[in-house]
Amino acid sequence: MQKWVHENPEILHIGTLEARNEFTPFAAGQDPFRPKEESSLRMSMNGQWDFAPFESPEDAPEEWWLAEPVRKMPVPGNWEMNGYGKPVYVNIRYPIPYDPPYVPQKNPTGVYRRSFSVHLQPGVRWLLNFEGVDSCFYVCINGRFLGYSQGTHNTSEFDATPLLEEGINELAVMVLKWCDGTYLEDQDKWRMSGIIRDVFFLLRREKQIRRYEITQQVQGGQCRLRVKWQGEAPVTLELSDPDGRLVEKAENKQKEHVFHISAPRLWNAEDPKLYSLVLRTPEEVIGERIGIRTLEIRRGVFCVNGQPVKLRGVNRHESHPVTGAYVTREDMLQDLYLMKRFNINAIRTSHYPPNAEFLRLCDELGFYVIDEADIESHGSVEASLTTDHDFDYSGIALLANRKDYEEAILDRIRCMVERDINRSCVVFWSMGNESGYSLAFEHALRWVGQRDPSRLRHYQSIHMLKGAPVPNESADVLDMVSTMYASPEQMEKFLHNGSETRPYFLCEYAHAMGNGPGGAEAYWQKIYANPRLMGGCVWEWCDHGIRIGTEADGTPVYRYGGDFGEQNHDGNFCIDGLVFPDRTPHRGLHEIGQVYRPVRVEKKGKHYIFRNMLSFTAAEEVLSCRYVMEQEGITCGEGTVALRLPPLGVQEVMLPENTAGSGRTVCFFFEAAHSTPWRKQGETVCFEQVRLSPPRARIEKPALSGGALPEIHEDPAGIRVHADRFEYRISRETGLPESILLDGNELLLSPARWNVWRAPTDNDSPFRHKWERFHLYDLIPRVYEISPERREDGVVIRTRCSLGWQSHMPLIHISYRLTIHANGALEMKADAQVAEGRPPLPRFGLAFRLPADMEQAEYMGFGPGESYADKKEASRWGMFTEKADESREKHIRPQESGAHTGCTLLDVVGTSAGLRIISDAPFSFRLTHYDPEKETAAKHRDELQPEKEVYLFLDKAQAGIGTGSCGPVPAPEFQLAGKNMQFRFCMEPYTRVEHGEKDK
Structure with a gap:
């Protein structure tokens, strides 16, 4: 029996065949384009295996x-998701001591066994x-050693023929949780083990095509499509065009053939034509x-x-809330259809090659793919800490600079390239993620450039270990400059580097954790304005929650890092996607889908300028356009626009509009012209709203009739105005009242x-500890002066106060005037000054606790759905009605959600009474049954229950969302x-009968 080799990084594979496409x-006689499972030459080993843990x-x-x-243990699957061991989530830190190539002696191990039947035939090879x-x-097969391999997301192929016997055979696989390769697999994901993808035999003839490669040269309307293969069998080739018409049939014994195609129909992500x-x-x-x-890169432009x-991309892990790292073809299609539906055209396979079937689907559906090698050693940063240096990011290259890991780095990159060499969707080869830069990576980049000069080479982590040999970090090995989490301003600054001519790519941006991302539109304003800015990939596609059950109403119950007893974990940092684990879209996906909209509109003079952001498709081929004109939220005109928008083209449109009056808007809705698997005909693809005039001033025009001036009665506890x-x-x-x-x-x-x-969002994390230090959640008011006065326009109460906490100087000073009018309306005018040296506030406003029945909001502002100052692209300004919490997202970790910004009018309506709030200046509000103190304290959404009463948060403003996580x-x-903030509004109580009489 072969000795253990899993702690030797210079022994990566034993008995495996050379990597192939x-x-x-x-x-x-079979149709080779049927699902692979239907091939009579493929025998699946998936299913329930016998399992013995150690x-x-x-x-x-x-x-x-x-x-x-x-x-029993399912294959594919993770054993931690099936009753053995516990999942562990860590982001950067290694889950084991950093001692490469050695791993813990307590190394969870699973022995998988199953029997299978074989009918041996002469000249047939059984490739496992x-x-x-x-x-x-x-x-092992039949007790005899077949081989060893590592590289979690790479294919390993063995020729099992010599070990097979006629009839029943026994296949045994020993899987180890840790090996020397673990140090190259420190990706931000759940650390789980097992056989996670398909296992199968291919029954191949002795004379076979072992591998083949397709290259192409397109020039002057002609394409030379070269097919090269390895193998001894005579080969007949047939090429058909995307409509199924035969282009050429050829017999060739030279192991190479060139097809000449006139006027080829080219593939792109918008129209993925496939021969x-x-x-x-x-x-x-x-x-x-x-x-x-x-x-190509042409003058710095991709x-x-x-x-x-x-x-317009996203980063995607392979993740499922029940099956872990194992995803089915149906799961892949669900992801891709959702991405198409929300205008995503690019995917970075973070941070390993995906299931090969996923790339075939990307070919068919149309996506640009950044195919990434199974390499990340981010934890080297933590491992390199010393008492003298708390943090030195050059330490990230600690593993990359080890000579004994050079071949392992190249092997993982080589396996990716060889497997996916024929996938049209792959536009970049990415060397991995956050592992630092070294001679090993330079050698790998040069190998990739020689092996496949047709694609671009990508790698972001070019931090070099101090004192290590300096690689030639130059444009001849990296075809672009790539960074992550730069601000829009930092991204633009890159363009002013006169010595740099390559394009710029944001491999990760707009961290979508929790309520987020905010500020995405600011990136794309700059990306569209600068040709050398290629775009970027949002981090990330899905929340990686593990489902442990359901609530009474069927809502899934999810858990994250630390919920399974782990000591070393990174909490809910894995809950950072645009979709929930079950792929229900977050509001953030709607936001990104609108930022990625295929048509943009702006008004210049009397014309509306339509811009087609698609590179290959005339907008009218896939979209129709209608518009709706409103005044103060009421429709006053509508019609259609005949689109004539060529790829990347511009169209000027005039509408029969009347801009007179306040609060006028026009909204263009772009709808699907045809049904697709991801979108029905007529479904809205995107919209663009243009605001033509500001809303009317409301506060000067009370809605209720006047009456006798109210009376004042004072006592030590308060002031009664009636x-x-x-x-x-x-x-x-x-x-206050x-x-x-x-x-x-x-x-x-x-x-x-x-x-x-506010209950801190995940993206509030840079501020949260400061907010808590200053006790923003339970500030104590101190009134310095309060004085009522009866005047002609009502009762005026002037107050000066501060908000602060023990041991601290006051955080904020507020001077305000309440005017209670004869009609019962309360008018507030407040001036607030935040003390210097204090953190930015989450919000500034008032909180009211209302009866349970006052749960309907009718508002003029940004909706439908939640909106924040920097997260409102998916909203439009108008008049909307919703119930309390209708816009609230049930985030897996509870946090602020469900607010509406840019409002000038709000009616909070109950069964018998209501409150109307109007303002000249935009305000924000949230209507909810959830207590923010409990939202702040809760770790999981299933720990929260709505209260009977209703909370109204009426804010001068809320802070933006950002991506600070x-x-x-x-x-x-x-x-x-x-x-310094000024807050002015008028609040009018009314009965339900009066509600219908109000002038809106």
């Missing part, structure tokens, strides 16, 4: 392939394929789909087929209060930092 042969490989019996099973095993594995190639031998047939396209292209139908009681401790009575009905369940707190905080204009 991925394909499935079919028997002669604490380490040494704890297994010497003849481990005979280990007595204790349970493992498409993914985490982290390494030993293989069909059939390679026939006497006993096998192979089918391949080919996209003919060119890639071009496909000669056209400039912007990459008339025939209403009564306000103003607290001397706050200067503690009771509002209308016709004897109480509208406040507890006193109103000043409020600067891993990226820029909100831009200065979206922060409430050191600002």
